[in-house]
Amino acid sequence: MKQPGGTDTQKRRAGESAAAAVPDGSVVGFGTGSTAAEAIRALGRRVESGLDIRAIPTSYQSRQLAREASIPLVTLEDAAPDVAIDGADRIAGFDLIKGGGAAHAREKLVATAAGRLWIVADGTKLADTLDRPVPIEVLPDAVPVLEPALESLGGDPTLRAAERKDGPVVTDNGNLVVDCAFGEIATPADLAADLAALPGVVEHGLFVGMAEEIHVGTESGVDVRERGSR
Numbered sequence: 001m002k003q004p005g006g007t008d009t010q011k012r013r014a015g016e017s018a019a020a021a022v023p024d025g026s027v028v029g030f031g032t033g034s035t036a037a038e039a040i041r042a043l044g045r046r047v048e049s050g051l052d053i054r055a056i057p058t059s060y061q062s063r064q065l066a067r068e069a070s071i072p073l074v075t076l077e078d079a080a081p082d083v084a085i086d087g088a089d090r091i092a093g094f095d096l097i098k099g100g101g102a103a104h105a106r107e108k109l110v111a112t113a114a115g116r117l118w119i120v121a122d123g124t125k126l127a128d129t130l131d132r133p134v135p136i137e138v139l140p141d142a143v144p145v146l147e148p149a150l151e152s153l154g155g156d157p158t159l160r161a162a163e164r165k166d167g168p169v170v171t172d173n174g175n176l177v178v179d180c181a182f183g184e185i186a187t188p189a190d191l192a193a194d195l196a197a198l199p200g201v202v203e204h205g206l207f208v209g210m211a212e213e214i215h216v217g218t219e220s221g222v223d224v225r226e227r228g229s230r
Contacts, residue, residue, distance in 0.1 A: 044069025
């Protein structure tokens with residue numbers, strides 16, 4: 001589920017920072033969420049000024065934003081993305097929890113295809129350890145089987161309910177989302193492997209070591225963190 005974030009200024013600065021680094025001629029994967037939306041809008045302004053890019057959206061939301069910004073759209077069948085720009089719900093080092101917008105399955109697919117993931121976020125998303133519930137997209141029929149399996153891993157699973165209609169959240173893929181709290185996650189890679197091995201799990205929201213750059217918006221500017229730099 002979505003968590004309260006930082007100010008609009010912080011989000012805008014983070015999004016604009018990543019958008020400014022996109023080279024001409026790129027194919028860009030567009031993530032989902034309020035900060036990723038700022039990057040899409042900033043790239044739209046660059047397109048108006050002559051930037052040549054194409055976009056692969058990861059959700060209905062990012063697709064609509066790209067269309068509004070007059071950014072040409074393609075699919076993974078058409079072209080391989082050069083970079084993916086996305087937000088995160090929690091960041092510890094270069095490990096992430098994503099899925100507050102229930103688009104993490106396609107977000108991980110596009111980010112993996114790109115091989116380069118730039119994260120845009122405000123400072124409230126930073127932590128020493130990943131400690132938010134992990135969103136898990138699951139097949140609808142698998143929920144009663146997966147809930148005890150997640151409990152056996154030390155989790156506390158909750159089927160995500162829709163906010164403005166009766167029933168659960170349904171993803172763009174037609175699946176459901178279980179938010180599973182594990183407390184502080186000391187070894188994200190181990191938990192990611194355990195979750196991926198459960199039958200019925202479509203994708204989980206642990207993005208371990210996938211981020212190449214993290215653009216953190218502040219009230220005074222942007223802190224850009226690059227993996228491998230001091």
